[in-house]
Amino acid sequence: MTRMHNPPHPGEVLREYLGDLTITNLATRLGVGRVTLQRIVNGAAGISVDMAYRLGAAFGTSPEMWAGMQLQYDLYQASKVKRPKIERIATIVS
Template structure:
């Protein structure tokens, strides 16, 4: 899989899916706390596997879509971190 260049946080995409629906209304429909959904939409928290399934049911998408967006975002962020030299190990 090719990594997207600087992918958006999935919360940004979710914000577009929500349209004019309020966070409070969406949170009730998803069966989650308003604060939980706010943290995702603002990019403070990521999308868990459970949330990916909730979003897939709510929007008729796949859980893999949401989980994949989160993974791409996480990999991009992790790739920016400076690490010590890692020695290769034999398999």
């Protein structure tokens, strides 16, 4: 999987999928709380594996698409964090 430069939070993409649906209506259809869905759409929470399956079923997409967007976003955000230098470990291939 290639890393995107500054990928959007999956909630931004979900907002586009909403169309005329309200957060409350979609939350009811997904069987989740409105606040839970609102936090995702606002970028305050990530998409869990369970939510990826729910969104995939609701929109006719794959759960991998939603989980992949979340992973790309998380990896990019983590790449901006300063970390200590870690020495590479040589592995033995038999």
